[in-house]
Amino acid sequence: MADEVKLFGMWASPYSIRVELALKLKGIPYEYMEEDLSNKSSLLLKYNPVHKKIPVLVHNEKPIAESLVILEYIDETWRNNPVLPQDPYDRAMARFWAKFIDEKLLVTTRKVSFTAGKEQEQAIEEITEQLKQLENELQGKEFFSGHSIGYLDIVANVLVSWFGNVQEALGVDMFTEEKFPILFDWIGKVVKIDIVNECRIPKEKHLDYIRSRLEALKSASK
Incomplete structure (x- = not known):
């Protein structure tokens, strides 16, 4: 089964952009969901009920929040083009x-x-x-x-x-x-x-x- 990857983000957020950058550097296809932060979607609130913030990566219906955590998850899940140092x-x-x-x-x-x-x-x-x-x-x-x-x-x-x-x-x-x-x-x-x-x-x-x-x-x- 192909991976289903969605990214809930916001165009001006540096946190959201860093996740997009990591996905693109790894060549991971994903669906981007733009959020209006003054009127957050029910999906964003469902996937990130703790912080209610973007970015949220949803991989095969499993949500991951917080950009630094997401970057590490991406690197550990898709091993090609590693972004974290090996040492x-x-x-x-x-x-x-x-x-x-x-x-x-x-x-x-x-x-x-x-x-x-x-x-x-x-x-x-x-x-x-x-x-x-x-x-x-x-x-x-x-x-x-x-x-x-x-x-x-x-x-x-x-x-x-x-x-x-x-x-x-x-x-x-x-x-x-x-x-x-x-x-x-x-x-x-x-x-x-x-x-x-x-x-x-x-x-x-x-x-x-x-x-x-x-x-x-x-x-x-x-």
């Missing part, structure tokens, strides 16, 4: 930095998005330090995963277009080529990969989306 130490380090991106970098990005003045300046300083730490991890490598794109590159793909779009929409200057030449050199290599470009967020649509969300939050807080 246990390298694999542990890839997981460590993936959690760093999700639990530090993206959390601080939200702080920058939803604060102003002194508080926002402090968050930008914090994010600058975090980006430097991530850049140090990339030092001397072609990709985070070595000589080709892998698990940590898929997770760090959030920097390829999503992060820059958020920065532009906010009108702040925290992620530039002058400050982070190694990360931008990596981005230059990543965007030459066709599959990565297939998963890129449409810039203008994304900018409009971010700005409208920020306006709605401002109005709600008045």
Whole structure:
């Protein structure tokens, strides 16, 4: 019996995009289900009753939630084109930095998005330090995963277009080529990969989306 793979996602979600990228890199056929997060489908709530969030991968009617968990599931289920390192130490380090991106970098990005003045300046300083730490991890490598794109590159793909779009929409200057030449050199290599470009967020649509969300939050807080 052929595998039935569905992905419940949202076009502007970096978490959703990383799962799409992994599926495409492995050549796994899947059905994509776009979710309206302001009006979640009954199927999404059925498949992810705990967090009620995207992405959710449904493989032969078995749901898996949380993007980092999904990436590991994909890698363990479809063994071709492995994305996680084979060496246990390298694999542990890839997981460590993936959690760093999700639990530090993206959390601080939200702080920058939803604060102003002194508080926002402090968050930008914090994010600058975090980006430097991530850049140090990339030092001397072609990709985070070595000589080709892998698990940590898929997770760090959030920097390829999503992060820059958020920065532009906010009108702040925290992620530039002058400050982070190694990360931008990596981005230059990543965007030459066709599959990565297939998963890129449409810039203008994304900018409009971010700005409208920020306006709605401002109005709600008045």
